[in-house]
Amino acid sequence: MLGPDETELQGQWTKVEGKIIADSVCDRIAALVSDHLIGIGERRSGWKTLFQDPVDGRFWERVHSQSELH
DSSP: OOOTTOOOOOOOEEEETTEEEEOHHHHHHHHHHHHTOEEEEEOTTSSEEEEEOTTTOOEEEEEOTTGGGO
16 A cells, blocks of 8 residues: 555666666565556557556656666
């Protein structure tokens, strides 16, 4: 779940021995997207997705800021 004081979650990806590794925030975002947040829509490019929290109605935007690692 998302706390009422949370407004931004920023995960980091790192390259270790040729592999891309997600941190715990990335793992939390993935869990929220798959199990909690409701998908509203996404840009055609696929790099930005809008979600809504069903508990409090807040909107969340997922942006892939480290696109060079994808």
